[in-house]
Amino acid sequence: MSEVRRSRRIREKSSREDDHEEGPLEADHSTAVVQADEQTYVEGDEASEEESSGEEDGHSDEDYEEARAKKRRPRSGGGSRPGSGGAKRARTGTGGTRSRMAGVGAGTKKEQDEYLALQEDFEPCRLFRIFSTAEDVSVEDIASDWLEEYNASRTGALKEFINFLLNCCGSLVQVAEHDVLNNDSSNETVDEVQMLFQDQKIHEFHLYISKTQKKRSKYKPLYDNFAEFMTKLIELASDKDMIYIEKTDEGDGEPQTVIETGPLMLDLFTWLSSFSVCKIRCLRYVATLAMYLFQDQLTHLVVEMDTQSLLKLRKQLAMEQKKKRPSVKAVHKLESTIADIQGTRTVLESNIENIIKLCFVHRFKDVDETIRSESVLHLAKWLENYPEHFFKATYLKYFGWLLSDTSSVVRLQVLKTLSDLVKFINKQFRNMTDDSSLRQFFERFKHRVLELALKDIDLQVRLAAVQVLVEINKFRYLEDSEILSITSLIFSEHEVKVSSSAKNAKFLSAVSKFFSHVERAQVPEFMEGKDPKKKIGDVKLGTVAEVGILMRFLIKSLSLYLNEQDPLEQTTERKVHLLFQAAEFLQPYFGHLIKPICQLLTFQGEFGDISELQSTEEDSDAEEQGEYSMELNKLLLPENENTVIQYITVLSGLCHGAVAIKQHNSKAETAETAMGYLLELFGHLNLDSPVIFDQLLKIFQLFRYEDWITYGREGAFQQLFEIVVKKFKDMAIYTDPDDIRRQAFTDILQYTQTLSSKKIEELWKNQLAEIKIALNKYLHEMDLSDPNKADQQLQTLQLMYLNKLVLFGKYYRVDFDTELLEMLFTKYMNPLALLSSELSDTTLGIVDFKILTQVTTWNLQTWYQIFEDTNTPTPISKPMLELNKFIIDQLSITLITLQREHSGELSRKLAIEHPVCVTLLDTVTAIKLFALNLPDKEAEWRHALTRDYPIYIDCPEAIMEVLLYLEALYANSIGVNLERGDEEAVDFNDLAPREDKADPIKLEKELCVFALKLRSLFKLGLLNHPHIEERLGLNREALGSLFQSIVDDSIFSEPEEQRVRKSSPPASSSTAPRTDRPHTQEELEPIEEFSLEETTRRPLPLQEDPIEEEDEDLGEDDNQ
Incomplete structure (x- = not known):
């Protein structure tokens, strides 16, 4: 061959890492140990084998060899191989360099030493030297040179080609020219190569490493050059008329020219097919890849021949024949040319079929998952190149069979390929619904794709399966029940951030896309025959239909999801979380419905005006058709408390999703819409519902005070806070960290701290003062002497006063004077110890004394701040110390009283003793920490705490x-x-x-x-x-x-x-x-239950409102 020619421009080569760089693929082909398989194919199920045997497996390799031998001309000088001239390790000088040990990999030290010794004397073939190191080489020129060499010296060119394959595998075994003289002995030669390669023990699979680990590969350009070389080889062979030969067949009549497969293709097919069935895995991979790359180009050439040559010639022939006086000579010439091209095309199609029979039908079930994946990839390529031939059930079924592959890598590759394939075919052929091949394929394998989407252990496989379903649902291949089974996947128990790039977030995004496609397809059906100008309030009927179908669809999907769960776990809290998070992920597709949802929620009229549009006489029949009938001719509208809860939850999720995805336009539009309707929503909806109130507050807290100013709505902002403060005054607050009211107000108080607004601060401080005044008055009037009224009075005291003060105490100073404390113990705690046997379980369950710990810690914190702000000793505050001592004494007395005088059930006694004891321990801990942290200058304080006010537990x-x-x-x-x-x-x-x-x-x-x-x-x-x-x-x-x-x-x-x-x-x-909600703990605050519990609360607190299907009970909490 001539000198290596460089292209004038450096070819742009992709530096992307292949998707298969990780996982088992690397383990298979980057391993340093030569892998050999006793059985090279995976045993398929009997039905698949029987079905395929009549189509491809009946044509064995031997059948093909015999047919090829009859067509092959005798070659001069082609005798049998010399008996002693088998494959050998090529040793040509000492030009090789020693490999680093890091590149050698596994194996014993002896094997590594032997491998390194062999490498020192090894010289790879010329093709490998060029393609493994040169990124700017002109591959087309090298391929042309090789074809010229083949014409000049067949055996020399074949030897170079085969050794190139071996070198790509890291084999130190090479063949000589006499090894490739006779194709009939190719199997024996390959067997010898296998044995010698296995004796080598260790190898480096250069080609595969170059593909999957390009950054650390010694030969980075090898794979790209290999793929381009195989492609150019077929392209140039076609240009040089080397794929076929013309023979004259004299027969019985006139001599006829017959076009047959040329010797080049016969030689390549013979050797590559032998390597593609050998036991060594890397050799099978390289040979299979080469044949697949040949097929990629052959399928391209056939279509190119049809579109650029035959189509034009047939048009010319038709035009010539339509003439009044057609030229006989021109017609004959055109017909002869068409016949020649058709003959060439027949040879190309014959080669295409030979690759299918020789290679694909065996390697698509190879034991190596990488080879199976390559089979999938290239079959899709052939289908795209030549759909007229490959887009048939005969070939599509291979994708279906591999959907059940044991390797998740292969299943993933099949699903990705199917998704891309449907997109391609849909783009090429618009009338996909009527295509029988695609319909037959999905009728047969649709359920397997659904199964993968629902149950596969690999989340990426599930994601890819959903993406396939997104594409095929456009053609109405899925039943309603199947659609719902997929859309129900949008609900996830785990908290998933919509802005995340994690796999589970991508999966939910894919399901959301499927969801949107299905929902949008139903709106035109619903609107058929209806007046599009009709409005509900300010919302057009078409938009109402879009919202109503979305909500109906969501709740139906949620119903199906929950039907598969434990009924005992179907709490309202859980349902709200599921619906809220689903809405977050649906925002990119339904964010435009935020405004109409607000309009429907604030609509003052009756939805009965469109009741006739929601259902028909066929509804009852439709409901009997299946358990999961979607009832798409019915809208879900906010007509009652339950549907309003569902609507407000979805609205909140859509708003949060818009803010989370960080798209400026989306966030700005959402902010403007939400701010414009929030005041109306607060005024129109039932704020006594904890779910509704909580979701409205969540939307309210999405935006900064500056955002309200930007849109000129600072007045509405102040009004909303006034409404919230008033509801705080009116609502009962429980101590359970999962209580939705408590959590809602905890969040809004925390939000207040970020505003730095004196007006808002004054609202809360005034409310705090009002509660303290009301508490004082209530304690004066409270009389627990009547056991029948004691329960109600104690519950009111705890829920309407004390618990609210505890909540305030996390952000604002709460202090009690001695008179109020004495009244609290006299009128509340002392009688409580004697009433435990008379009180209900509900009352005993809400008893709590954290307010005493907070009063103590705020007193201590105030004085500790004074110590830090002054440089001189501070006089002792006897009132503060007396107050702390009084609290400890009274708590101790309460515990002693319970010990001595309680004679009822142990559990009822302990229900009071537990919170009292916890409060005592927290209080003495806080005082002790205060004493330990006293500055050195406060010696008088330290002395007083030690002598006059000792800390004790009695x-x-x-x-x-x-x-x-x-x-x-x-x-x-x-x-x-x-x-x-x-x-x-x-x-x-x-x-x-x-x-x-x-x-x-x-x-x-x-x-x-x-x-x-x-x-x-x-x-x-x-x-x-x-x-x-x-x-x-x-x-x-x-x-x-x-x-x-x-x-x-x-x-x-x-x-x-x-x-x-x-x-x-x-x-x-x-x-x-979870620690997403910050907990502000005072410096001296001891460990308390509510502190720990708040850091571990669930995504959404427990609700008492039902959130269920309008016509189907999905469960309601009974715990409140």
Whole structure:
């Protein structure tokens, strides 16, 4: 061959890494050990094998060889191979360089040494040297030179070609010219090459590494050059008329010219087909890839011949024949030319079929998933190049069979290919609905695609399956029940950020796209025969239909999703979370419906005006057709409390989605629309519904105060805050961190801190003052002497006053004077200890005394701030110290009273003793920390706290009882038997949590928080009772690893990322804690339940409103 010629311009080559760089592919082909397979194909199911046998497997390699041998001319000098001249390792000088050990890879040291020794003397072939190192080489010139060499020396060119394949595999075995003299001995030669290659033990698969790990490959341009070389080889062979030969067949009549496959193609097919069935995996891959690349170009050439040659010639012939006096000579010449081209085309089609029979039908079921993936990729390429031949059920079925491949990589590749294929065919042929091949394929394999979308273990496969369904749904191949099974995938229990690029976010986005395609296809059907000018309020009927169908579709999908779940877990909280998050992901497709949804929610009229448009007489028949009938001729409109909840949840999700995706136009439009309607929504909707109120507040908090000013709505902003403050005054607030009202107001108070608005601050501070005044008055009037009225009075006190002050206390100073504190103990806590047997479980469940801890910590924090702001010693504040002492004394008295005078059920006593004890422990801890953090200059304070106001705990029996109580509740919830001390009451074994508080996760949390408090008290020297510390650790192994780590103090030494939550019982290892809502804890605030609970709350708090289908009960919480 001539000197290597460089192209004048450096070819632009892709530096992209192939998608298959990761996973098992790298393990298969980057391995340094030569892989050989005893069986080279995967055993398919019997039905598939039988079905394919009549079409392709009946034509074996041997049949093809015999037919080819009859056509081949005898070659001069082509005798049999010399017996002793088998394949050998080529050793040509010492030009090779030693490979680094990092490139050698696995294997024993002896094998590595042998491999390195062989490499020193190894010289690769010329093609490999050029293509492996030169990125700017003219591949077309090299391919042309090789074809010229083939014409000049067949064996020399074949030897170079085969050695190039071997070098690409990292083989140090090369063939000589006499090895390729006779094609009949190709199988024997390949067998010898296999044996010698296996003896080599170690190799580097250069071609595959160049494709999948280009950045670290020694030969970066190899794969790109290899692919271009194989393509150019066929292209130039066609230009040089080397793919076919013309023979004269004299026969019985006149001599006729016959066009047959040329010797070049016969030689290439012979050797490549032999390598494609050998046992060594990398050799099979290289040979298969070469044949597939040949096929890519052959299919292109056939279509090019049809469109650029035959079509034009046939038009010329038709025009000539239409003439009044056609030229016989011209007609004959055109007919002769057409016949020649058709003969050439026949040869090309014969070669295409030979590659299918020789290679594809065997390699699409290769044991190597990479070869199966290549088969899928190239079959799709052939279909795109030559759809008239390949777009048939005969070939489409291979995609269907590989949908059940054991490798997720192959399944993923098939689905991606199908998706691209449907897009391509749809672009090429607009009338896809009537295509029988595509319809037959999806009728047969549709259910498998659905199964992959619903159940595949690989999320990427599920994503790709949904993308296929998005494409095929355009052609109405899916039934309503199948559509709903896919759209129900939009609901995810896990919290997924809509702006995330994670796999689960991409999956939900794909389902959202499918959802939008289905929904939009139904609107024209609904509007058929209806007046498009009709309006509901200010909303056109077409838009109402779009909103109503979206909502009906969403709720139907949610119903199907929940039908497959445990009915006991179908809480309103869960349903709201699912619907809200689904709406977030639907925003890119339905964001334009935010305004009409607001208009429908604020519509003052009756939706009965369009009731006749929602249903027909056929509705009852439609509902009987299937459990999941979509009822698309019915709209879901906000006609009642339940549907309003559904609408406001979706509205909130759409607004949050618009803000989260960070598209300026989307966010700006949403802000302008939402701000314009929020005041009206607050005024029109039922704010007593916790879900509605919470979702409206979520929308309200999406925007900064500056945004309201930008759109000239600062007046509405002030009015909305006034409404919120008024609702705070009127609503009952529970201490449960999952209570939606509590969480809604916690969030709005936190939001207030970001505003720096004095007007808003004054609103809240005035409300705080009003609640304190009202509390004082209520305590004066409260009389618990009548047991029949005690429940209601205590609940009002707790829910309307004390709990609100606790909520305020996280952001604003809450202080009680001595008179108010004395009244609180006299009128509330002291009688409570005696009334425990008379009170209802509901009242006992809401009793809470955190307000006392907050009063104490705010007092301490105020003085600590004074210490920091002054440089001189500060006089002692006896009122503050007396107040703290009074709180501790009264809490201790309450516990002692419960110990001495309570004679009722143990559980009722402990229901009060537990919160009192926790409040006492938190209070003394806060005071102790205050004392320890006193500045050096405050010696007088330190002396007073030590001598006059000592910190003490005088009720160890109560602490022990609370420990045993919490321990028993958690143990019973997870079915664990506990060891007990000799003096412990057996009644603790019978303690069980109330049904509405039987969540093992929460019970474990309560126990662990209390244990943590006790450990803190031990360390601070406030609890000097060894028997409590000893009892704390008695059951540490039975109560989970988190509890054990607290008892053993190992929790304090673990890295923070490992200290999240760990527990051995299954019931305790649930969702990881969320910390998305900030918790502002004061410097001296002790560990409290509400602090820990708020950092571990769920995505959406517990609701008491129903959120269910309009006509189907999806479950409603009973816990409130």
